[in-house]
Amino acid sequence: MTESTVSLFEKLVQADPPDDVPVLFDTACVIGGSIAGLLAARVLSDRARRVVVIEPDDISTETGSRPGVPQDQQVHTLLPAGQLWVERWMPGITEEAQDRGASFVPDKGVTAINGVPQAPDGEGRHLLAIGRPLLETLIRNRVTAMDNVSVLRGQATGLQYRDEAVSAVRYVPTDGGDQGDRGAAVLDADFVVDAMGRSSRLSNWLRQSGYDQPRLERVEAPINYATALFERPVKVADLEKVGALALFAPQYPSSGVSVAAAQPIEDEQWIVMLMGYGDSRPGRTIGEFRQACTKLPSVFTTATAGAAIGDVVTYRQAESRRRHFAEVGRFPARLVSVGDAVASFNPIYGQGMSSAALHASCLASYLGGGPDLDTAAREFFRLQQVVVDAAWAVSAGGDAARLDAQNGTEVPDEVREQRWAMEQITAATLFDGEVTRAFNNVSYMLRHPATLADPELLARAVAAAEGAMADLADTTIDR
Missing domain, CATH: 3.30.9.10 (D-Amino Acid Oxidase, subunit A, domain 2)
Incomplete structure (x- = not known):
């Protein structure tokens, strides 16, 4: 990772809402009303006369858990980077x-x-x-209270295109009644965000329309x-x-x-x-x-x-999954993906909601950079890749190391050295507050993981870890 990548990551973490920005769209559509979609809608509210969130679940009342988020009763953490951005x-x-x-x-x-x-x-x-559920409710109430944001209860079923750009979203209303008798409706849109989550159907829609699918990586x-x-x-x-x-x-x-x-x-x-x-x-x-x-x-x-x-x-x-949108060849203009639709990590690392906030930050940066909206949003996907790479290095990297150790898998020398360095840093956090600070900054998504490769930090960690490894062997848990 280069210093410019590190700087770009931190710029995305620190991004503020824009002032007096030009309106780029008449109607922007976000498919999916979970946290990633709501944060994208917040960004689009500065750039569109109207933002429509299409969501199949009834989110008109504070009902707590909902079918579209089966994991929402588990522990969730809004890391400091996400909390600062949302605030x-x-x-x-x-x-x-x-x-x-x-x-x-x-x-x-x-x-x-x-x-x-x-x-x-x-x-x-x-x-x-x-x-x-409460956090999502608070964010949803803030976003939908904006004059130009509305929620349309429906199930998105596909996209329409004009001149190699997305021009509309097809959907079936889900606001009660006999769904079998309902035909598909169409929402004309000048910009579309896929926030359909881990099971996003966008790749299939792209394939069916002759566009390239993003490569799916699994760990x-x-x-x-x-x-x-x-x-x-x-x-x-x-x-x-x-x-x-x-x-x-x-x-x-x-x-x-x-x-x-x-x-x-x-x-x-x-x-x-x-x-x-x-x-x-x-x-x-x-x-x-x-x-x-x-x-x-x-x-x-x-x-x-x-x-x-x-x-x-x-x-x-x-498994953890990521879709490599930055690699895609033929891709329609005026279309991006955010949140778990792009990358869904091992949730134990707590990166999901904060990654969604940083994806929204990528969207704000892209739209504020005077993009050519008639071509694929490659600059957005380049920015987003910085965020996804950082989160993936922490979560998927840790999971891969666990699996390789469990299976006795031989790994390249470079990977083995990287994992050894991370072991030294992790062990040193038990003894050295400065190492803990650097480690937490990365864990909290405030700093890029490349900052842990600093030679002085690693030397400090190795010195502290020498005593840590011996002590850990004799440690018993404080009851």
């Missing part, structure tokens, strides 16, 4: 979330690796602890989530520990738990997640869940001590 483009939303019961909690001592807390990074950052990441809610009788301000993220390497198993997280969220609740790889499915009942938590840092026992709210909710994902 800039929707001022006051963090305070509004707190007013609704979400917690803005300090990250000091929140992460433990193999039972050992990371050294504090000295930044004093805070993380927004909030349930995914096996068989994960099993189990999440449960518990009553929290203690206010966040009175908690001794306000949350935790516990990570375990394969050689340090804890009752099949590879990752665990606990957050104090709205409605005086704890949300607690246990995740296992492969055949490990920890905590499928409340009893099993609590038993597994007794083998984790003490905050997990505290979080699961209250009455359970409902049953354990499970979620399984077999």
Whole structure:
């Protein structure tokens, strides 16, 4: 990675809404009303007279979980990069979330690796602890309250083209009644955003219309989530520990738990997640869940001590995926993809919502750069590739290393050296706050992963890790 790539990534993180910008479109359409689509709609609201979000689910009321987001009852994290971007483009939303019961909690001592807390990074950052349905509701309310943004309840079924550019979206209304008697409708649009998520049908639409499909890359990441809610009788301000993220390497198993997280969220609740790889499915009942938590840092026992709210909710994902739009040859103009439709990662890294925010930032930068709208949006996909590459290096890189170690796979010397360096940095975060700061900046998507390749940082990490490896072997988890 070049320094220009690092700088570009940070510019996208820090992007502000534009002032007094020209309107480029009469109608812009976003297919999909989840967080990625809503953030894209927010960007387009500055550039279009009308923005229409086509979404099959009923999102007119605050109903909590919805069919289009089957994983929304699991733990979600809006990383600092995403939180900062959303706050800039929707001022006051963090305070509004707190007013609704979400917690803005300090990250000091929140992460433990193999039972050992990371050294504090000295930044004093805070993380927004909030349930995914509430966060999506707050963003949706902000975006749809804009005068030129509306939601059309329907199922998109395809695109129409004119002069090698998208000109309309075909859809079937889903606003009640007998859907079998409803014919397809058409929405004329000057610009279209695919935000249909992990199962986006855009590639099939492109193929059927004679355009090239983006190459689909997959990395096996068989994960099993189990999440449960518990009553929290203690206010966040009175908690001794306000949350935790516990990570375990394969050689340090804890009752099949590879990752665990606990957050104090709205409605005086704890949300607690246990995740296992492969055949490990920890905590499928409340009893099993609590038993597994007794083998984790003490905050997990505290979080699961209250009455359970409902049953354990499970979620399984077999792989991470990315679609390489930047490589596509023949591609229609006035069309882009964002969010999980482009890349869906192992969710344990918490990158999904923040990546969606940075994809929206890419869209703003592209539209603000005076693009030729009658040609494919290659500059947008170039910007987006910077974001996707950064997130993919962290999540898919970690999953690939785990699989290779598990299967005894031989890897090239360059890859082996990169993984060794990351091991040194990870181990050093337990002892050196400066290394923790650099590591967290990348984990929080504030800095590009290439910044961890700095020779001085690596030398510092190696020095700290020499003692760390020996100590880890004798470490027991603080009960």
